[in-house]
Amino acid sequence: MKTLWPAPLTLLLLATAAVRAEEAAPRTPPEPQVLQQVTEDDKIRIEELRVRGQTKRLTVQPKIRGVGPYEIASPEPGRAPADDPKAGQRVWLSITF
Structure with a gap:
């Protein structure tokens, strides 16, 4: 009688190799x-750009x-907003392209 243990062993080795390749x-x-x-609204338009939850640009x-x-x-x-003197200040866009 012939034993079939090499087939499951081969499948196990292939699965292990696939996991290692993925890692x-x-x-x-x-x-x-x-x-x-x-x-x-009828008097103003505000555009906000957020990246990873932090406001990068507010126009x-x-x-x-x-x-x-x-x-x-x-x-x-x-920097903490309290330590940044320009945070929250208006910056006028005088030159635009």
Whole structure:
């Protein structure tokens, strides 16, 4: 009588090799979550860009004649908002391309 133990052993070795190959493959970091949000009413338009949950850009465009668009400065990464004097201040966009 012939034993069939080499077939299950071969399958086990193939499965182990597949798992090791998957572990050895370099993993790419996930793409950051980017969210663009626009809030608008009859007097103002606010555009916000968030990356990984942190506000990177906040642009305000008033719809009043003679008032130009401006940005609200976001805090620098790694600094507390209280320690960043320009955080939350208006930055006027005088030169645009």
